Amino acid sequence: MRLEPRAEAWQWQTVAHCRGLESAVFFGSEGEDRQRRRAREARAKALCAQCPVIRQCREHALNVGERFGIWGGMSPRERSKLTPRTALQPMTTP
Template sequence: MDTCQLPIPEPASQDWRSRGSCRDVDPIVFYGPDRERAAARRRRVASAKAICQTCPVKRACLRQSLRFPEPHGVWGGLTADERSNILMERALAGREVDSAAT
């Protein structure tokens, strides 16, 4: 049986995560609970985006979520739907994903 080895990221390539403003925040702020009501979701997303707004690694976070599409949560100050729209626009324009985060 063939096995597949996943690449092990170099510590330096993931270092930005340890500097994120979200590092000590409960992940529920960025991902939300199941069956969340619309008003509660809007408040939670606004809170998550506020944390991202002044984050020193916001661009790296967004870039990561666009390179390896993250279907849930707030990453780099954008929701999954907002990131999906960026990816769709870039695909339609024939542009690289990395250019969306710059």
């Protein structure tokens, strides 16, 4: 069986607020201390909160087990505590 790419599965990314932004806002760097991480994550989450595809993004991150970065307004630690079902009912921004 040959798997075909499904463009619709990624269509949501075309309207993402982070499209074209520096990835350093969403992903920490080596040696980042707690204060800088918190500030960076707050900036990323503020962007996510206004993003029209936050739900799809969060669902993707939970489904594939994204281990790094802010996705769908959630940090890796926050995602690790949730399953896709609990994360999406109700939809809230942490």
